Amino acid sequence: MSNYSKYIWFDGKFIAFNDAKIHVMSHVIHYGSAVFEGIKCYNTDKGPAIFKLKEHMERLHHSANAFKISIPFSVETLCSAAIDLIKKNEVKDCYLRPVAFYGYDTLGVHPKDCPIQASIATLNWGAYVSKEALAKGAKITISPWKKYKSNAFPESTKAAGPYLNSMLAVQDAKSRGFDEALLLNEDNSIAEGSGQNIFIIKDGIFHTNDKNSNILMGITRSTLFTLIEDMGLKYKIDKISQDELFNADEVFYCGSASEVTPIRQIDDHIINDGKAGKLTLKLQEKYYNVVRGKEAKYFDWLTFTN
Numbered sequence: 473m474s475n476y477s478k479y480i481w482f483d484g485k486f487i488a489f490n491d492a493k494i495h496v497m498s499h500v501i502h503y504g505s506a507v508f509e510g511i512k513c514y515n516t517d518k519g520p521a522i523f524k525l526k527e528h529m530e531r532l533h534h535s536a537n538a539f540k541i542s543i544p545f546s547v548e549t550l551c552s553a554a555i556d557l558i559k560k561n562e563v564k565d566c567y568l569r570p571v572a573f574y575g576y577d578t579l580g581v582h583p584k585d586c587p588i589q590a591s592i593a594t595l596n597w598g599a600y601v602s603k604e605a606l607a608k609g610a611k612i613t614i615s616p617w618k619k620y621k622s623n624a625f626p627e628s629t630k631a632a633g634p635y636l637n638s639m640l641a642v643q644d645a646k647s648r649g650f651d652e653a654l655l656l657n658e659d660n661s662i663a664e665g666s667g668q669n670i671f672i673i674k675d676g677i678f679h680t681n682d683k684n685s686n687i688l689m690g691i692t693r694s695t696l697f698t699l700i701e702d703m704g705l706k707y708k709i710d711k712i713s714q715d716e717l718f719n720a721d722e723v724f725y726c727g728s729a730s731e732v733t734p735i736r737q738i739d740d741h742i743i744n745d746g747k748a749g750k751l752t753l754k755l756q757e758k759y760y761n762v763v764r765g766k767e768a769k770y771f772d773w774l775t776f777t778n
Contacts, residue, residue: 475595475596475597475598476489476593476594476595476596477489477557477561477563477566477593477594477595477596478560478561479557479560479561480492480557480591480592480593481553481554481556481557481591481592481593482589482590482591483589483590483591484545484549484553486556486557486560489593492591492593494573494575494576494589495575495576497576497579498573498574498575498576498586499573499574499575499576499577499578499579499583499586500573500574500575500632502579503574503581503633504631504632504633504634504635504636505539505541505573505574505583505586505632505633506541506571506572506573506574506631506632506633507532507535507536507539507541507571507572507573507629507630507631507632508532508535508569508570508571508572508630508631508632509528509529509531509532509568509569509570509571509630510528510567510568510569510630510667510727510728510729511523511524511525511528511554511567511568511569511570511728512566512567512568512728512729512731512763513558513563513564513565513566513567513568513594513777514565514763514764514765515564515565515764516764516765516766516774516776517765517766518765518776518778519564519776519777519778520558520563520564520565520566520776520777520778521763521764521765521774521775521776521777522554522555522558522568522774522775522777523728523763523773523774524691524695524773525551525554525555525775526547526551526775527691528570528691528728529547529550529551529554529570530547531630531691532547532550532570532572532630533547534629535626535629535630535631536572538626538629538631539626539629539631541572541573541574541588542588543572543588543590544588544590545590550570550590550592551775553592554568554570554592555775555777557592557594558594558777559777561594563594563596565596566594566595566596566597567594567595567596567597567729568592568593568594569592569593569594569595570590570591570592571590571591571592571632572588572589572590573588573589573590573632574586574587574588574589575587575588575589597729600667600727600729600730600731600733601651601652601725601730601733602651605651605733605734606731606732606733606734606756607748608734608736608747608748609733609734609735609736609737609743609744609746609747609748609749610651610652610725610733610734610735610736610737611649611650611651611735611736611737612645612650612651612652612653612654612665612725612735612737612738612739613644613645613648613650613652613653613654613738613739614653614654614656614714614738614739615640615641615644615645615653615654615655615656615666616644617637617640617641617644617653617655618655618656618657618658619637619655619656619657619663619664619686620634620637620686621657621658621686622683622684622686627683627686628683628687628688628689629688630688635667637655638653638655638666638667639666641653641655641666642666642667645666652665652666652668652725653665653666654670654738656714657685657686660713660714661681661685661711661712661713661714662681662685662711662712662713662714662717663681663685663686663687664681664685664686664687664688665725665727665730667727667729667730668690668725668726668727668730668733669687669688669690669692669693669725669726669727670712670723670724670725670726671696671707671723671724671725671726672712672716672717672720672722672723673720673721673722673723673724673749673751673752674716674719674720674721675721676705676706676751677705677706677707677708678696678700678705678706678707678708678751679707679708679709679710679712679716679720680693680707680708680709680712681709681710681711681712682709682710682711684711685711685712690726690727690728691728692726692727692728692730692731692732693726693727695759695762695773696726696732696755696759699755699758699759699762700755702758703754703755703758705751717738718738718741720743721744721749722734722743722744722749722750722751722752723735723738723743723749723752724749724752724755724756731756731759731760731763732752732755732756732759734748734749734752734753734756736748
Protein backbone atom coordinates (compact mmCIF):
# COMPACT_ATOMS: atom_id res chain seq x y z
CA MET A 473 0.00 0.00 0.00
CA SER A 474 3.04 2.28 -0.16
CA ASN A 475 1.67 4.11 -3.19
CA TYR A 476 -1.26 5.37 -1.10
CA SER A 477 -0.93 8.42 1.12
CA LYS A 478 -1.39 8.70 4.86
CA TYR A 479 -4.81 10.37 4.98
CA ILE A 480 -8.15 10.01 3.20
CA TRP A 481 -10.94 12.56 3.19
CA PHE A 482 -14.01 10.55 4.20
CA ASP A 483 -17.49 12.01 4.78
CA GLY A 484 -16.10 15.43 5.57
CA LYS A 485 -13.22 14.40 7.82
CA PHE A 486 -9.56 13.51 7.35
CA ILE A 487 -8.87 10.04 8.67
CA ALA A 488 -5.99 7.59 8.56
CA PHE A 489 -5.82 5.41 5.45
CA ASN A 490 -6.49 2.18 7.37
CA ASP A 491 -9.54 3.67 9.09
CA ALA A 492 -11.42 4.36 5.83
CA LYS A 493 -13.84 1.43 6.04
CA ILE A 494 -17.42 0.61 5.07
CA HIS A 495 -19.74 -2.22 6.09
CA VAL A 496 -19.64 -5.42 4.02
CA MET A 497 -23.41 -5.14 3.59
CA SER A 498 -23.16 -1.70 1.96
CA HIS A 499 -25.38 -1.34 -1.08
CA VAL A 500 -22.39 -0.39 -3.26
CA ILE A 501 -20.65 -3.73 -2.69
CA HIS A 502 -23.64 -5.72 -3.88
CA TYR A 503 -24.85 -3.57 -6.75
CA GLY A 504 -21.98 -1.29 -7.79
CA SER A 505 -23.96 1.81 -6.83
CA ALA A 506 -21.11 4.29 -6.88
CA VAL A 507 -19.86 7.12 -9.07
CA PHE A 508 -16.26 8.25 -9.21
CA GLU A 509 -13.69 10.48 -10.85
CA GLY A 510 -10.01 10.33 -11.72
CA ILE A 511 -8.05 13.55 -11.33
CA LYS A 512 -4.33 14.30 -11.67
CA CYS A 513 -2.20 16.66 -9.65
CA TYR A 514 1.17 17.70 -11.08
CA ASN A 515 4.17 19.32 -9.48
CA THR A 516 4.91 22.70 -11.09
CA ASP A 517 7.28 25.60 -10.49
CA LYS A 518 4.41 27.17 -8.51
CA GLY A 519 3.86 24.04 -6.42
CA PRO A 520 1.32 21.19 -6.80
CA ALA A 521 -1.48 21.96 -9.27
CA ILE A 522 -4.67 19.95 -9.84
CA PHE A 523 -5.75 19.79 -13.46
CA LYS A 524 -9.36 20.81 -14.15
CA LEU A 525 -10.43 20.10 -10.59
CA LYS A 526 -13.80 21.86 -10.74
CA GLU A 527 -14.76 20.19 -14.04
CA HIS A 528 -14.11 16.77 -12.53
CA MET A 529 -16.11 17.46 -9.39
CA GLU A 530 -18.94 18.87 -11.49
CA ARG A 531 -18.96 15.67 -13.53
CA LEU A 532 -18.99 13.64 -10.31
CA HIS A 533 -22.19 15.45 -9.34
CA HIS A 534 -23.58 14.97 -12.85
CA SER A 535 -22.93 11.23 -12.68
CA ALA A 536 -24.38 11.04 -9.18
CA ASN A 537 -27.55 12.88 -10.15
CA ALA A 538 -28.08 10.51 -13.06
CA PHE A 539 -28.15 7.59 -10.59
CA LYS A 540 -30.13 9.53 -7.96
CA ILE A 541 -27.13 9.61 -5.64
CA SER A 542 -27.52 12.94 -3.87
CA ILE A 543 -23.98 13.80 -2.77
CA PRO A 544 -24.18 15.64 0.58
CA PHE A 545 -21.17 17.78 -0.32
CA SER A 546 -21.14 20.61 -2.86
CA VAL A 547 -18.72 20.90 -5.76
CA GLU A 548 -16.95 23.69 -3.87
CA THR A 549 -16.64 21.58 -0.71
CA LEU A 550 -15.19 18.66 -2.67
CA CYS A 551 -12.70 20.94 -4.42
CA SER A 552 -11.55 22.40 -1.11
CA ALA A 553 -11.28 18.92 0.36
CA ALA A 554 -9.05 17.80 -2.52
CA ILE A 555 -6.75 20.79 -2.06
CA ASP A 556 -6.53 20.28 1.70
CA LEU A 557 -5.92 16.55 1.26
CA ILE A 558 -2.92 17.17 -1.00
CA LYS A 559 -1.50 19.58 1.58
CA LYS A 560 -2.14 17.20 4.48
CA ASN A 561 -0.60 14.25 2.63
CA GLU A 562 2.35 16.43 1.56
CA VAL A 563 2.25 15.09 -1.99
CA LYS A 564 3.18 16.92 -5.18
CA ASP A 565 2.47 14.53 -8.06
CA CYS A 566 -0.53 12.31 -7.43
CA TYR A 567 -3.76 10.80 -8.69
CA LEU A 568 -6.95 11.71 -6.85
CA ARG A 569 -9.91 9.34 -6.63
CA PRO A 570 -13.18 10.92 -5.44
CA VAL A 571 -16.05 8.45 -5.03
CA ALA A 572 -19.65 8.72 -3.82
CA PHE A 573 -21.74 5.66 -3.05
CA TYR A 574 -24.71 4.11 -1.27
CA GLY A 575 -23.72 2.71 2.12
CA TYR A 576 -25.42 0.24 4.45
CA ASP A 577 -29.12 0.18 5.29
CA THR A 578 -30.93 -2.41 3.18
CA LEU A 579 -29.97 -5.28 0.89
CA GLY A 580 -32.71 -4.68 -1.67
CA VAL A 581 -31.81 -3.41 -5.12
CA HIS A 582 -33.74 -0.24 -4.34
CA PRO A 583 -31.40 1.73 -2.05
CA LYS A 584 -34.31 3.15 0.00
CA ASP A 585 -32.69 4.90 2.99
CA CYS A 586 -29.12 3.80 2.37
CA PRO A 587 -26.81 6.65 3.43
CA ILE A 588 -24.79 8.36 0.73
CA GLN A 589 -21.10 8.50 1.56
CA ALA A 590 -18.18 10.17 -0.16
CA SER A 591 -14.42 10.03 0.00
CA ILE A 592 -11.31 11.32 -1.74
CA ALA A 593 -7.98 9.49 -1.76
CA THR A 594 -4.59 10.32 -3.22
CA LEU A 595 -2.17 7.78 -4.63
CA ASN A 596 1.01 7.58 -6.63
CA TRP A 597 -0.26 5.75 -9.69
CA GLY A 598 2.47 6.61 -12.18
CA ALA A 599 1.92 5.83 -15.87
CA TYR A 600 -1.49 4.20 -16.29
CA VAL A 601 -0.50 1.91 -19.16
CA SER A 602 3.30 2.02 -18.78
CA LYS A 603 6.19 4.45 -19.13
CA GLU A 604 7.33 2.50 -22.18
CA ALA A 605 3.91 2.90 -23.81
CA LEU A 606 3.97 6.66 -23.25
CA ALA A 607 7.27 6.90 -25.11
CA LYS A 608 7.09 4.11 -27.67
CA GLY A 609 3.39 3.28 -28.00
CA ALA A 610 1.05 0.68 -26.55
CA LYS A 611 -0.03 -2.68 -27.95
CA ILE A 612 -3.81 -3.05 -27.78
CA THR A 613 -6.36 -5.63 -28.84
CA ILE A 614 -9.95 -5.45 -30.00
CA SER A 615 -11.93 -6.95 -27.17
CA PRO A 616 -14.40 -9.81 -27.64
CA TRP A 617 -16.59 -7.87 -25.19
CA LYS A 618 -18.82 -5.20 -26.74
CA LYS A 619 -19.38 -1.76 -25.23
CA TYR A 620 -22.75 -1.45 -23.52
CA LYS A 621 -25.29 0.78 -25.24
CA SER A 622 -25.94 4.31 -24.01
CA ASN A 623 -29.61 3.44 -23.49
CA ALA A 624 -28.56 0.79 -20.94
CA PHE A 625 -27.02 3.33 -18.56
CA PRO A 626 -27.11 7.14 -18.33
CA GLU A 627 -24.73 8.39 -21.00
CA SER A 628 -21.38 10.00 -20.26
CA THR A 629 -21.31 9.09 -16.58
CA LYS A 630 -18.59 7.42 -14.55
CA ALA A 631 -20.31 4.77 -12.45
CA ALA A 632 -18.84 1.70 -10.79
CA GLY A 633 -21.29 -0.94 -11.99
CA PRO A 634 -20.92 -0.29 -15.73
CA TYR A 635 -17.13 -0.46 -15.39
CA LEU A 636 -17.40 -4.24 -15.04
CA ASN A 637 -17.64 -4.07 -18.83
CA SER A 638 -14.22 -2.40 -18.92
CA MET A 639 -12.81 -4.80 -16.35
CA LEU A 640 -13.70 -7.81 -18.50
CA ALA A 641 -12.13 -6.17 -21.54
CA VAL A 642 -8.82 -5.26 -19.91
CA GLN A 643 -8.54 -8.62 -18.10
CA ASP A 644 -8.88 -10.36 -21.45
CA ALA A 645 -6.32 -8.02 -23.06
CA LYS A 646 -3.74 -8.52 -20.32
CA SER A 647 -4.24 -12.31 -20.38
CA ARG A 648 -3.30 -12.29 -24.08
CA GLY A 649 -0.19 -10.15 -23.65
CA PHE A 650 -1.56 -6.74 -24.65
CA ASP A 651 -1.32 -3.43 -22.80
CA GLU A 652 -4.94 -2.44 -23.21
CA ALA A 653 -8.28 -3.27 -24.81
CA LEU A 654 -10.41 -1.51 -27.40
CA LEU A 655 -14.16 -2.03 -27.20
CA LEU A 656 -16.43 -2.01 -30.24
CA ASN A 657 -20.12 -1.17 -30.41
CA GLU A 658 -22.76 -3.67 -31.49
CA ASP A 659 -22.45 -2.36 -35.09
CA ASN A 660 -18.65 -2.97 -34.87
CA SER A 661 -17.83 0.74 -34.96
CA ILE A 662 -15.16 1.99 -32.55
CA ALA A 663 -16.22 2.87 -29.02
CA GLU A 664 -13.32 3.43 -26.62
CA GLY A 665 -10.68 1.78 -24.46
CA SER A 666 -11.35 0.25 -21.07
CA GLY A 667 -10.85 3.69 -19.54
CA GLN A 668 -9.77 5.97 -22.37
CA ASN A 669 -11.08 7.88 -25.36
CA ILE A 670 -9.46 7.17 -28.72
CA PHE A 671 -8.16 9.44 -31.47
CA ILE A 672 -6.85 8.58 -34.92
CA ILE A 673 -4.81 10.84 -37.19
CA LYS A 674 -5.13 10.72 -40.97
CA ASP A 675 -3.43 13.13 -43.36
CA GLY A 676 -2.62 15.49 -40.49
CA ILE A 677 -6.21 15.70 -39.21
CA PHE A 678 -7.23 14.36 -35.78
CA HIS A 679 -10.44 12.30 -35.64
CA THR A 680 -12.41 11.08 -32.64
CA ASN A 681 -15.89 9.70 -32.17
CA ASP A 682 -18.98 11.30 -30.66
CA LYS A 683 -21.47 10.46 -27.90
CA ASN A 684 -23.48 8.31 -30.33
CA SER A 685 -20.53 5.90 -30.17
CA ASN A 686 -21.34 5.16 -26.51
CA ILE A 687 -18.30 6.94 -25.10
CA LEU A 688 -17.52 9.06 -22.09
CA MET A 689 -17.32 12.74 -22.96
CA GLY A 690 -13.82 12.83 -21.53
CA ILE A 691 -12.39 15.95 -19.92
CA THR A 692 -8.97 15.17 -21.40
CA ARG A 693 -10.65 14.60 -24.77
CA SER A 694 -12.20 18.08 -24.73
CA THR A 695 -8.91 19.57 -23.50
CA LEU A 696 -7.12 18.13 -26.52
CA PHE A 697 -9.60 19.81 -28.88
CA THR A 698 -8.37 23.18 -27.64
CA LEU A 699 -4.71 22.18 -27.76
CA ILE A 700 -5.01 20.75 -31.28
CA GLU A 701 -6.47 24.03 -32.53
CA ASP A 702 -3.87 26.05 -30.63
CA MET A 703 -1.18 24.02 -32.41
CA GLY A 704 -2.64 25.14 -35.73
CA LEU A 705 -4.10 21.70 -36.50
CA LYS A 706 -7.62 20.44 -37.14
CA TYR A 707 -9.89 17.80 -35.64
CA LYS A 708 -13.16 16.18 -36.67
CA ILE A 709 -15.78 14.39 -34.58
CA ASP A 710 -17.68 11.49 -36.13
CA LYS A 711 -18.19 7.75 -35.95
CA ILE A 712 -14.96 5.79 -36.56
CA SER A 713 -15.03 2.50 -38.45
CA GLN A 714 -12.55 -0.34 -38.10
CA ASP A 715 -11.40 0.36 -41.65
CA GLU A 716 -10.58 3.96 -40.71
CA LEU A 717 -8.82 2.76 -37.58
CA PHE A 718 -6.56 0.31 -39.41
CA ASN A 719 -5.78 2.82 -42.15
CA ALA A 720 -4.88 5.61 -39.74
CA ASP A 721 -1.43 7.19 -39.83
CA GLU A 722 -1.38 7.44 -36.03
CA VAL A 723 -3.59 6.27 -33.16
CA PHE A 724 -3.60 7.23 -29.49
CA TYR A 725 -5.59 6.94 -26.27
CA CYS A 726 -6.29 9.82 -23.92
CA GLY A 727 -7.67 10.20 -20.42
CA SER A 728 -6.84 11.73 -17.05
CA ALA A 729 -4.82 8.68 -16.03
CA SER A 730 -3.63 7.68 -19.51
CA GLU A 731 -2.86 11.30 -20.50
CA VAL A 732 -1.80 10.97 -24.19
CA THR A 733 -0.69 7.39 -24.86
CA PRO A 734 0.44 6.50 -28.41
CA ILE A 735 -0.70 3.18 -29.90
CA ARG A 736 1.76 1.31 -32.09
CA GLN A 737 -0.06 -1.98 -32.61
CA ILE A 738 -3.65 -3.23 -32.72
CA ASP A 739 -3.72 -7.02 -32.60
CA ASP A 740 -1.50 -8.05 -35.55
CA HIS A 741 -1.79 -4.68 -37.28
CA ILE A 742 1.24 -2.39 -36.95
CA ILE A 743 0.59 1.37 -36.80
CA ASN A 744 3.19 3.84 -38.12
CA ASP A 745 5.88 1.16 -38.54
CA GLY A 746 5.47 0.21 -34.89
CA LYS A 747 6.51 3.62 -33.57
CA ALA A 748 4.77 6.36 -31.61
CA GLY A 749 3.43 8.93 -34.08
CA LYS A 750 5.16 12.29 -34.45
CA LEU A 751 1.97 14.35 -34.16
CA THR A 752 0.87 12.27 -31.19
CA LEU A 753 4.15 12.91 -29.40
CA LYS A 754 3.95 16.60 -30.29
CA LEU A 755 0.47 16.78 -28.74
CA GLN A 756 1.66 14.74 -25.75
CA GLU A 757 4.49 17.23 -25.16
CA LYS A 758 2.06 20.14 -25.39
CA TYR A 759 -0.28 18.45 -22.91
CA TYR A 760 2.52 17.81 -20.44
CA ASN A 761 3.69 21.41 -20.68
CA VAL A 762 0.15 22.58 -19.93
CA VAL A 763 -0.58 20.30 -16.96
CA ARG A 764 2.87 20.91 -15.48
CA GLY A 765 2.33 24.65 -15.49
CA LYS A 766 4.84 25.55 -18.17
CA GLU A 767 2.40 27.62 -20.24
CA ALA A 768 0.78 30.53 -18.42
CA LYS A 769 -1.93 30.76 -21.08
CA TYR A 770 -3.58 27.68 -19.55
CA PHE A 771 -3.21 28.51 -15.85
CA ASP A 772 -7.02 28.76 -15.59
CA TRP A 773 -7.11 24.97 -16.01
CA LEU A 774 -4.90 24.51 -12.95
CA THR A 775 -5.78 24.79 -9.27
CA PHE A 776 -2.54 25.61 -7.49
CA THR A 777 -2.72 24.14 -3.99
CA ASN A 778 -0.33 26.72 -2.57
